[in-house]
Structure formats: structure tokens, C-alpha cells
Amino acid sequence: MTLSQKDQLYNWHPYTQHQTTGLLPAIVKGDGVYLWDENGKQYLDAISSWWVNPFGHSNPVLAQAIYKQLTTLEHVLFGGFTNKPAVELAEKLLAMLPSNQKKLFYSDNGSTAVEIAIKAALQYFYNKGEKRTKIIAFENGFHGDTFGAMAASGISFFTEAFQGSMLEVVRIPIPTAENDSLTVLNDLLQTNEFAAFIFEPLVQGAAGMVMYEASELDKLIGLCKKNKVFTIADEIMTGFGKTGKTFACDYLTEQPDMICLSKALTGGTIPMAVTSFSQQIFDRFLSENVNKALFHGHTFTGNPTGCAAALAAISLLESEEMQSNIQRIAAQHLAFQKQIKAHPKVKTTRVLGIIFAMEIASAGDQSYYGSLRNQLYDFFIEQGIILRPVGNVVYILPPFITSNEQLEIIYTTLSKALEIV
Numbered sequence: 001m002t003l004s005q006k007d008q009l010y011n012w013h014p015y016t017q018h019q020t021t022g023l024l025p026a027i028v029k030g031d032g033v034y035l036w037d038e039n040g041k042q043y044l045d046a047i048s049s050w051w052v053n054p055f056g057h058s059n060p061v062l063a064q065a066i067y068k069q070l071t072t073l074e075h076v077l078f079g080g081f082t083n084k085p086a087v088e089l090a091e092k093l094l095a096m097l098p099s100n101q102k103k104l105f106y107s108d109n110g111s112t113a114v115e116i117a118i119k120a121a122l123q124y125f126y127n128k129g130e131k132r133t134k135i136i137a138f139e140n141g142f143h144g145d146t147f148g149a150m151a152a153s154g155i156s157f158f159t160e161a162f163q164g165s166m167l168e169v170v171r172i173p174i175p176t177a178e179n180d181s182l183t184v185l186n187d188l189l190q191t192n193e194f195a196a197f198i199f200e201p202l203v204q205g206a207a208g209m210v211m212y213e214a215s216e217l218d219k220l221i222g223l224c225k226k227n228k229v230f231t232i233a234d235e236i237m238t239g240f241g242k243t244g245k246t247f248a249c250d251y252l253t254e255q256p257d258m259i260c261l262s263k264a265l266t267g268g269t270i271p272m273a274v275t276s277f278s279q280q281i282f283d284r285f286l287s288e289n290v291n292k293a294l295f296h297g298h299t300f301t302g303n304p305t306g307c308a309a310a311l312a313a314i315s316l317l318e319s320e321e322m323q324s325n326i327q328r329i330a331a332q333h334l335a336f337q338k339q340i341k342a343h344p345k346v347k348t349t350r351v352l353g354i355i356f357a358m359e360i361a362s363a364g365d366q367s368y369y370g371s372l373r374n375q376l377y378d379f380f381i382e383q384g385i386i387l388r389p390v391g392n393v394v395y396i397l398p399p400f401i402t403s404n405e406q407l408e409i410i411y412t413t414l415s416k417a418l419e420i421v
């Protein structure tokens with residue numbers, strides 16, 4: 001049997017209806033932007049393997065850092081102990097994050113980073129003796145699949161089976177020319193029922209790279225501050241250079257109270273996440289009473305190997321080469337946008353940093369995992385390009401090391417796709 005056949009016997013894949021899904025390519029090797037399956041077919045990874053891999057597959061700098069850490073100290077419990085990479089990474093990240101961020105809490109994936117932020121917001125008010133049990137989130141936001149993160153997520157068919165078992169979340173539209181989000185938010189804030197407002201800053205990834213203005217987000221954050229409701233920036237997708245700045249929050253003048261990071265944190269190597277906090281939040285958990293502490297943890301919290309990988313990934317991100325790659329890709333995207341946007345089958349296009357998205361005008365089924373999406377997905381795989389359209393939105397989120405020639409291959413394939421829909 002092939003790996004793909006064995007996989008079908010044994011594995012349950014994410015977001016997959018196995019009754020209608022065939023054999024999945026078994027990837028056996030990765031190098032730079034390329035992946036190879038067991039039959040030797042080559043794929044160009046144009047979405048950085050779900051937005052985690054800016055520096056290319058099997059990156060030797062990351063591999064070296066991980067090997068070095070594995071042979072020095074692979075893991076030690078973070079309850080009652082600390083370790084060198086965890087201290088160095090905290091010091092490094094806090095210097096990079098908005099200046100009000102003072103404490104880091106480690107976990108191992110994006111959903112847990114969000115859970116920790118939500119739990120901290122709720123317990124902050126509990127510790128204070130104030131009853132605030134609900135949160136505010138954007139429509140069509142995505143914050144992960146564990147219960148709290150899922151509750152905050154607004155892509156309805158991801159969560160509909162669990163309605164009634166979830167944290168209460170009230171949704172507001174993202175700010176656009178048509179939506180007066182500020183008034184909607186202001187009305188909600190008058191109820192004093194909310195602990196926090198969570199959002200993906202500037203780009204809603206899973207919604208299809210939906211973008212909105214930093215100046216509008218500043219107003220929403222400012223309003224929450226005025227009403228003493230915490231703001232949680234979920235930078236799990238946007239973090240580490242993807243928007244053209246290190247964090248999407250770097251486009252803001254307001255500073256969120258909490259920030260969630262994961263995905264590209266370790267350059268796509270070791271599962272790892274971080275939730276950062278302002279001093280004000282941390283201090284509310286200080287007490288002679290042990291029960292006021294944040295009773296949350298994960299077995300691999302503060303894992304030294306993950307932290308060492310993150311430190312190496314950050315040093316790659318900060319290199320002149322990578323910073324100029326980011327600006328180069330952003331410029332290429334803008335040039336391609338100019339060229340493609342007048343195409344009769346292109347409804348809208350948007351670009352921020354290395355993220356390019358276009359909405360395709362088509363009469364077909366445009367739902368999230370609908371027939372148009374499946375037709376496009378299969379076409380791209382056949383062409384040897386990994387792209388995962390969301391409904392009628394095709395987006396590119398390439399590794400920063402993607403060359404102009406490789407970008408040209410992606411753009412040409414996108415143009416070809418417009419001829420088949």
C-alpha cells in the first residue's frame with residue numbers, strides 16, 4: 001500500500017468530509033518553497049503550509065537551533081522551573097511587541113493562546129468582584145477550534161453543532177464604509193456585561209483575507225479603553241512580518257491589552273504559542289490568596305526546544321535579507337494586482353504586505369467549501385501549486401523566500417484559473 005492509502009485507513013484529517021474526499025498526497029520531503037509527494041510530484045507551497053512557514057521548508061538555520069537545543073535540554077516542566085530559551089524569548093518578544101505588553105504566557109497552539117486570553121479577561125473581572133461574562137468579536141472572525149476560541153469565531157458552520165454549549169459572544173461587523181461598527185460597539189459597551197473585545201487586526205485570515213483600516217480599528221480599541229473593556233489582538237495569522245510590518249498592531253496608534261501569537265512564531269517547525277499581557281492584567285492575579293492565580297497550563301508550556309526555534313526564527317525575520325524579501329514580495333503583489341484587477345472575472349483584489357487576495361466573480365456555488373472552491377483547489381493541485389481558496393476567494397501567502405520567478409509561476413496559474421471557472 002502507498003502512504004496515501006494507509007493514511008486513508010488510519011487518519012482523520014482536519015476540516016475534512018471523509019466520505020467525499022479521495023486519497024490525499026503524502027508529502028515526503030520539503031526544501032525551500034517546494035514539497036514533494038511519494039510519487040515524486042513537486043508542489044510550490046504558496047500559502048506557507050497554513051501561514052506558518054516564512055523561511056522555507058527544512059530550513060537549516062532552524063534545524064541547527066533545534067538540534068542544538070535538543071542535545072542541551074529538550075524539555076523541562078515550566079511549573080516550578082524556568083529555562084534559558086523561555087527567558088530569552090520572553091525578553092526578545094516583549095521588546096518587539098507594543099510597549100504596554102509586559103508578561104508572556106506560553107502554550108502550544110493558536111487556539112490555546114486565545115483560550116488563555118479569554119480566560120484571563122474573564123478571571124480579571126472575577127478577581128475584581130465584578131460580573132462580566134461575555135465577550136465581543138467580529139462577524140466572520142476566526143480564533144481557533146477549542147471551546148472558548150470557537151465561541152469567539154464567527155464562521156457559523158464551524159460552530160453550529162455546539163450552539164448552546166458555548167461562552168456568550170456578541171458579534172459586531174468589521175468597520176467598512178457601509179458598517180458603522182463604532183456605534184454598534186458603543187451600544188454594547190453601555191451594558192457593562194463584557195470582559196473583552198477580540199479581533200484579528202487588519203486581516204481576517206480564515207474569512208478569506210478580508211481587510212479593514214487600521215484607523216478604524218484604532219477607534220474601536222479607543223472606545224473599549226474608555227469603557228474599561230479589554231482588547232485582545234489575535235495576531236496568530238498576521239504576526240511576524242506578513243502584513244509588511246512585524247505585527248499588524250504596528251500599524252495602530254492604540255495598544256491592545258493582550259496579544260495572541262503562534263503560527264510563524266517558530267518558522268513552521270515546533271508547535272508553540274504565546275499570549276502577552278499588559279501589567280494591569282497580570283497584577284489583578286496577584287494576591288495572598290492562591291485562588292486568584294491563573295490556574296491554566298499545558299504540559300509543554302515553555303518548552304525549551306520550541307522557544308529556541310522561535311528565537312532562531314525571529315533572528316531570520318530580523319535579517320536584512322528577509323526584511324527586503326517582504327518588501328519585494330509586497331511590491332510584486334501590487335504590480336500583479338494592477339494587472340489582474342480589470343479582468344472581467346475578478347470582482348475585487350486586496351493586498352497587505354505579502355498577502356494577496358482576489359474574489360472571483362462566478363455563477364457557481366461560492367460557499368466556503370463549495371463546488372467553485374473545490375474546482376479551483378483541484379486545478380491548483382494538478383498544476384503543482386498549493387493554494388486553498390476560501391469560497392470564491394483565492395489568496396496567496398507565500399514564504400518570504402519565494403523568488404520573483406516563483407511568484408510569476410503562482411500569478412500565471414491564478415490567471416489560468418480564471419479561464420476555467
Ligand SMILES: *Cc1c(COP(=O)(O)O)cnc(C)c1O
Pocket residue numbers: 109110111112114142143144145200205206234235236237238262263
Ligand atoms: C490559525 C488561527 C488560530 C488557531 O490556531 P491553531 O494553532 O490552529 O489552533 C487562531 N486565530 C487565528 C487568527 C488563526 O489564523
